[in-house]
Amino acid sequence: MNLKFRALISTAIVIGVGVIVLAGYFLPAITAVRFILLRAGLVLAAVALLVGIINLVGIHLRKLSSDQSNSGYSLILVIALTITLIVGAADMFQTYMFGKPNFQMIKWVFTYIHLPIETSLMAVTAVSLIYAAAYILRERLNVFSIIFFFVIILVLLTSFSISSNLLPILQSARNWIVGVPALAGGRGLLIGVALGSIATGLRILTGIDRPYGG
Amino acid sequence: MAELICQMCGKPNPKDQEVCRHCGARLTPLEAAPPEDTPRENAELPSSFEVPVQPDPGEDDDLSWLDELREEDSDEQTGRIIPEPLDDEFEEDEETDWLERIQRLNTEQEEDLSVEDQGSEGDFPSWMTAELGDPGVPESEPAAEEPSEPDLPEWLQVRTDELGLEPSPAEEREQFFGPEQEREPEPGPEPDAVPEPERKPAPEPDQPPLEEPVQEELSDGEERLDRFQETPEAPEGIQTEPADRDELEKPAPPLDEEQDSAAREQEEIPERTSRFPSWASKIQPGQESPQDWEDEDEDIPEDLQFLAGFTAEDEDRVDKKPAELPAEEPPRQPERTVDPFAMEEEEEEELFDDLFEEDLPSWLTSAVDLADQPAEETISPGDLPGWVEAMRPVVEQTDPTGYSDEEEYIENYGPLAGISNILPAEPDIETAPEDDKAQSSMSLSVSKTQRDYAELLEKVIARESKVRAVTEPEALPTQRILRWLITLVLILSLSAVIIFGGGSEQGEAAFQAERFAGATALHEIIGDLDQADPVLVAFDYQPALAGEFHYTASGVIDHLMSRGAYLSFVSTQATGPTLAEYFLQSTQEKHDYTHGLQYLNLGYLPGGGAGLLSFSIAPQTIIPLAFDGSNAWDSPPLEGVESINDFSLILILTEDPTTAKLWVEQVQTASTPPMGMIVSAQAEPLIQPYFQTTPRQVSGYVAGILGGYAYENLSGEPHLAHAAWLPFNTGILITASVIFIGGLANGILTLYRRQRGTEGGDYS
Numbered sequence: 001m002n003l004k005f006r007a008l009i010s011t012a013i014v015i016g017v018g019v020i021v022l023a024g025y026f027l028p029a030i031t032a033v034r035f036i037l038l039r040a041g042l043v044l045a046a047v048a049l050l051v052g053i054i055n056l057v058g059i060h061l062r063k064l065s066s067d068q069s070n071s072g073y074s075l076i077l078v079i080a081l082t083i084t085l086i087v088g089a090a091d092m093f094q095t096y097m098f099g100k101p102n103f104q105m106i107k108w109v110f111t112y113i114h115l116p117i118e119t120s121l122m123a124v125t126a127v128s129l130i131y132a133a134a135y136i137l138r139e140r141l142n143v144f145s146i147i148f149f150f151v152i153i154l155v156l157l158t159s160f161s162i163s164s165n166l167l168p169i170l171q172s173a174r175n176w177i178v179g180v181p182a183l184a185g186g187r188g189l190l191i192g193v194a195l196g197s198i199a200t201g202l203r204i205l206t207g208i209d210r211p212y213g214g
Numbered sequence: 215m216a217e218l219i220c221q222m223c224g225k226p227n228p229k230d231q232e233v234c235r236h237c238g239a240r241l242t243p244l245e246a247a248p249p250e251d252t253p254r255e256n257a258e259l260p261s262s263f264e265v266p267v268q269p270d271p272g273e274d275d276d277l278s279w280l281d282e283l284r285e286e287d288s289d290e291q292t293g294r295i296i297p298e299p300l301d302d303e304f305e306e307d308e309e310t311d312w313l314e315r316i317q318r319l320n321t322e323q324e325e326d327l328s329v330e331d332q333g334s335e336g337d338f339p340s341w342m343t344a345e346l347g348d349p350g351v352p353e354s355e356p357a358a359e360e361p362s363e364p365d366l367p368e369w370l371q372v373r374t375d376e377l378g379l380e381p382s383p384a385e386e387r388e389q390f391f392g393p394e395q396e397r398e399p400e401p402g403p404e405p406d407a408v409p410e411p412e413r414k415p416a417p418e419p420d421q422p423p424l425e426e427p428v429q430e431e432l433s434d435g436e437e438r439l440d441r442f443q444e445t446p447e448a449p450e451g452i453q454t455e456p457a458d459r460d461e462l463e464k465p466a467p468p469l470d471e472e473q474d475s476a477a478r479e480q481e482e483i484p485e486r487t488s489r490f491p492s493w494a495s496k497i498q499p500g501q502e503s504p505q506d507w508e509d510e511d512e513d514i515p516e517d518l519q520f521l522a523g524f525t526a527e528d529e530d531r532v533d534k535k536p537a538e539l540p541a542e543e544p545p546r547q548p549e550r551t552v553d554p555f556a557m558e559e560e561e562e563e564e565l566f567d568d569l570f571e572e573d574l575p576s577w578l579t580s581a582v583d584l585a586d587q588p589a590e591e592t593i594s595p596g597d598l599p600g601w602v603e604a605m606r607p608v609v610e611q612t613d614p615t616g617y618s619d620e621e622e623y624i625e626n627y628g629p630l631a632g633i634s635n636i637l638p639a640e641p642d643i644e645t646a647p648e649d650d651k652a653q654s655s656m657s658l659s660v661s662k663t664q665r666d667y668a669e670l671l672e673k674v675i676a677r678e679s680k681v682r683a684v685t686e687p688e689a690l691p692t693q694r695i696l697r698w699l700i701t702l703v704l705i706l707s708l709s710a711v712i713i714f715g716g717g718s719e720q721g722e723a724a725f726q727a728e729r730f731a732g733a734t735a736l737h738e739i740i741g742d743l744d745q746a747d748p749v750l751v752a753f754d755y756q757p758a759l760a761g762e763f764h765y766t767a768s769g770v771i772d773h774l775m776s777r778g779a780y781l782s783f784v785s786t787q788a789t790g791p792t793l794a795e796y797f798l799q800s801t802q803e804k805h806d807y808t809h810g811l812q813y814l815n816l817g818y819l820p821g822g823g824a825g826l827l828s829f830s831i832a833p834q835t836i837i838p839l840a841f842d843g844s845n846a847w848d849s850p851p852l853e854g855v856e857s858i859n860d861f862s863l864i865l866i867l868t869e870d871p872t873t874a875k876l877w878v879e880q881v882q883t884a885s886t887p888p889m890g891m892i893v894s895a896q897a898e899p900l901i902q903p904y905f906q907t908t909p910r911q912v913s914g915y916v917a918g919i920l921g922g923y924a925y926e927n928l929s930g931e932p933h934l935a936h937a938a939w940l941p942f943n944t945g946i947l948i949t950a951s952v953i954f955i956g957g958l959a960n961g962i963l964t965l966y967r968r969q970r971g972t973e974g975g976d977y978s
Contacts, residue, residue: 031831038828042821042836049788049820096843103792103841110757110792118758127701130949134696134956141964149957156950159895159920175729182899183906190875190903 011207018205057081084109151177218242221602222629238633602629700952704945711944730924732905736770736890736914737928739863745778747862748855752877753785753794754868759894760793765942766922767867767892768801768934775805776931779862780851781813784837786825786873791817791841801934814851815841826880830858861887869894871901878904878911888913895920 017037024034060074084106091105133152136145158174203209217226222239232242624634660668743749751771755763774781783794794815798807807813816837819825829836834856840846847855855861864887866877874891882889889911893901895918904912916925919942922935 035828035831035835038821038824038831039836041824042828045821045825103795107792107795110789111796114789115757115760115796118756119761122758122761126949127697127704130700130704130952131697131956133953134700135960137957138960138964141961141968146961149953149961153950153954156946156953159918159946171729178899178902183902186871186899186901187903189900193875 007210007213010212011210014210014212015205015207018201022201022205053081238636239630696956703948703952707948708941708945711941730921730928732891732901732912732915732917733921733925734914734928735905735910736916737773737925739888739890739913740770740773740777740779743774743777743779743862746850747777747779748782748851748853748860749774749779749863749865750782750784750858750861751794752864752866752868753783753790753797754787754866754870754873754877755793755894756787756869757789757793759869760796762894762919763867763869763892764797764801765919765934765938766894766916767797769922769926769929769931770865770890770892770916771797771802772805772931772933773925773929774863774865775802775807775812776929781807782816782846782851782855782861783813783841784816784819784829786819786822786876788818791815795841809842810840810844810849810851812851814846814849816846817841823876823880826876830881830883830886833858859885859887863887864889865892866890867892869897871897874901874904874912882911891915892922893917 020030021034021037024030057078060078063071063074064078087105087109088103091103095103133149136149139145154170154174154177158170200209204211218229218231218241219226220234220237220239220241223234223237225234225236227234227236227241233240625631625636630636751774771781783791785791785794798813805812809815817840819829819837821828825836834847837846840849846852858864858881864877864881866874866889868874868877868891871893874893874897878889891901891912891914893915898915898917898921901912901915901917904910905915916922919935919938922933923939926933926935
């Protein structure tokens with residue numbers, strides 16, 4: 001291993017913290033130490049969120065200064081972020097200092113700006129997905145596409161409120177699809193994710209992977 | 215022991231070797247007769263008749279004398295290749311033998327030519343037709359007997375210099391006499407047409423007697439010998455040894471005369487008279503000096519009577535000393551030798567013209583002028599002389615790539631052409647660049663192919679550096695129409711249903727128990743809660759899915775509030791706390807829950823999995839304050855709660871299976887309270903495994919509006935799921951219909967186009 005001094009320190013910290021937190025699951029004696037480390041990590045995560053916001057603002061300010069294309073969207077983002085930050089800070093100041101109703105202004109921003117925008121985007125996504133599903137047999141007409149196409153139809157129809165007495169076969173088919181192939185697929189995904197997480201954790205604990213640099 | 219120096223690699227080989235043992239190149243020319251069916255048109259014509267070709271014995275049996283000469287001179291020929299120290303005593307025997315052979319051949323040729331005149335093929339003698347390009351004619355003289363200077367390969371000259379070998383006068387004489395001896399017996403009916411057979415018409419029927427051309431050839435042979443003696447300064451690397459050439463230097467004066475004649479050769483050819491040096495006319499075996507030759511003028515045989523043209527005047531000129539020569543004539547330099555390779559093509563042609571004249575050939579007389587010309591100016595290194603090309607093994611090959619049918623590579627270019635099993639080289643490497651610019655010493659010498667590649671690369675790079683506007687492919691009108699059609703159908707139908715439809719009645723739909731087992735289990739857990747039991751509710755879904763979650767979770771939360779449970783909201787997403795407040799305000803106003811009294815918003819929990827783990831270990835330490843800044847753990851909703859295990863129920867609202875997995879992995883333990891989930895319909899397949907385990911990691915779950923509808927049915931209190939049931943079903947029906955119809959149409963259209971063998975296209 002060709003490690004520099006700084007990398008050696010950072011690697012030692014990461015490995016030590018990881019080993020302690022992992023051992024805390026099995027050794028109750030070190031639970032207190034593990035908790036201290038977890039709290040420190042919690043604070044760092046919150047600070048990282050703040051750092052991320054600052055970085056985002058910096059990137060869009062550079063786009064504005066460089067007069068790039070689509071810089072108007074960056075301007076909108078900076079303005080919106082600034083307004084929301086000011087409103088949130090003011091709301092927090094009022095709430096914490098004067099005991100007024102908690103975060104009324106920020107709730108207004110969320111209810112009448114943030115939520116409708118995201119919901120509208122989801123609605124547009126629904127229309128696009130419908131179009132894509134109708135177009136799937138146009139792009140690729142093979143066995144898997146045909147199966148996928150008819151499974152979509154089946155699940156949608158069985159979500160319909162038609163009584164299962166009218167379409168018992170479809171309902172049974174839907175139950176089988178959700179209970180067998182979908183369940184097996186879900187379990188396979190979860191097991192795969194778990195194995196990948198274990199492998200990644202071990203590589204980080206042993207210093208093979210150093211995503212923190214060094 | 216004589217050795218053969220390979221002309222390719224310059225390394226010595228035994229005399230009996232036919233192929234170089236170092237590089238595999240042929241050392242001796244091919245002498246095998248070619249197949250008769252080989253078309254003559256496919257053969258390459260020699261550039262000029264510098265390559266002495268041995269006629270096919272089958273065609274001309276009268277040329278057997280060549281075989282004899284070859285046998286006799288075989289050692290001398292090999293000596294041409296391997297220069298040996300010049301013998302101190304230049305053998306007059308060779309000269310006299312040579313003259314005797316000329317005499318003998320002269321008589322034989324008279325008979326042969328008389329037969330050939332009576333009608334050979336195309337009125338050309340066999341030796342001439344052989345040189346006209348019969349591909350099968352083997353090459354008999356590989357060495358540079360009469361190479362033209364432009365065709366002289368550079369490597370051949372360098373080899374001599376590098377080896378430090380000096381061609382002896384005997385070798386040079388053999389180089390000149392060798393081809394002459396082979397050509398002399400084959401005089402055509404029109405000797406002047408020999409060097410340029412393709413430009414000369416067929417011999418005229420009324421031709422002069424053949425004796426005269428033969429005599430001219432013989433005289434030219436002697437003239438060549440004379441010019442050989444009056445050599446100018448030899449090129450670099452070739453030196454002479456005048457001490458060994460006493461006998462040859464003595465008859466030099468007549469050669470000076472021939473130097474003068476070289477300049478006037480073109481004009482004087484028709485006017486020349488028969489002249490011959492005295493030494494040549496007097497030469498006899500056993501004589502060692504010209505004085506001896508003069509005493510024996512009367513002994514000249516009849517066959518050499520043509521040498522009688524050497525008059526007394528000529529003899530006087532021969533006797534003149536260099537100082538007596540005209541001023542414009544350069545002094546004779548007997549110590550210099552003529553570079554046989556430093557001859558131009560025109561002079562080669564003149565040489566062969568002179569072979570059939572009585573006068574001395576011009577190549578002898580113009581030796582000094584030739585030597586004054588720098589050889590480097592006329593040498594084109596990329597061109598192979600005809601005699602070298604004639605040395606190639608004859609390979610019938612039609613594949614331009616150089617590979618035979620057996621995939622055996624045969625070189626097509628360069629000095630290794632015709633040799634198989636060698637590393638292939640770039641064909642155009644051997645070709646000279648086209649323009650003068652590329653021939654500059656400071657510039658790279660690139661071939662045409664390399665230059666083409668470079669230009670192509672330059673174009674590609676230039677094209678990449680250009681900024682091109684990427685035009686997005688415009689959607690076809692039919693696609694736009696289809697999208698707008700789907701949108702309008704959904705909007706209109708759902709709006710109509712929402713406005714004019716209304717909700718559904720409880721128990722309208724019959725639900726199968728196994729399909730909604732999660733909802734049933736969750737309903738039982740909530741039903742077991744007591745008044746004021748603390749329940750932790752995590753709002754971990756995105757605001758975009760608020761519509762689905764409001765309709766799905768409203769029945770469950772309503773059930774909790776109906777049970778009088780104290781709710782504590784927490785979120786691992788930044789928008790979660792506000793979303794929780796919005797949810798309560800929009801869906802549960804009737805319960806009139808008050809913050810800090812019946813419910814508590816703990817706010818945002820950062821750190822992802824670490825935050826959840828920390829919260830599960832010590833919730834009071836991790837989130838000491840509520841969302842409004844109040845002391846959370848002293849408020850009624852969290853009264854008596856010190857750890858995560860003190861909650862009666864943990865309910866997670868999320869659309870992300872990963873978030874659900876984190877909650878299960880970090881919070882759920884054997885001692886923790888039951889964990890229920892309200893998830894989006896899309897996450898149901900990944901939540902099912904946690905529910906269907908034993909013991910259940912997820913005690914119960916509600917998935918999608920359909921699950922919420924089922925839960926409301928179980929609770930007996932219709933809520934938002936029932937209110938949205940008809941629009942929801944209508945939207946699903948329309949969606950399924952559009953997908954089915956559109957997909958079916960596209961599938962049929964695709965099959966139809968496949969059958970017709972067409973591709974692409976759009977809805978039509």
